[in-house]
Amino acid sequence: MISTPVRPAAPEGADELLRLRVAVLGGEPVTDPWRATFRDDLRARLGTDPNLLTFVVPATSALLATLKTRGCTGVELRSTAEGAPLYRSLGFSGLDGNTVVRAGTPGWKW
16 A cells, blocks of 8 residues: 655645635635635745644544654644544544544643
């Protein structure tokens, strides 16, 4: 099995990140100006803003391992109701509706 390594998202991935963000909003109305602002902001910040960590990953567990090695102290994840069982199985716990957070499991600092 060939696995794709975890890599930082690049500015050219902004359109796909926009598509995923709109999907996470779950039907909330999104205007064309909002879409353009979101996409343009991502293009400008991806790869240059140390506060924006966005990765392309083959699997959630690979992302968690990468974040942990980079010193990440917590993860917030927005999930659909259908995806929530998967994330719970990876150690995330529910806060509200579709938001789940991975709290301090062994090796994670808070």
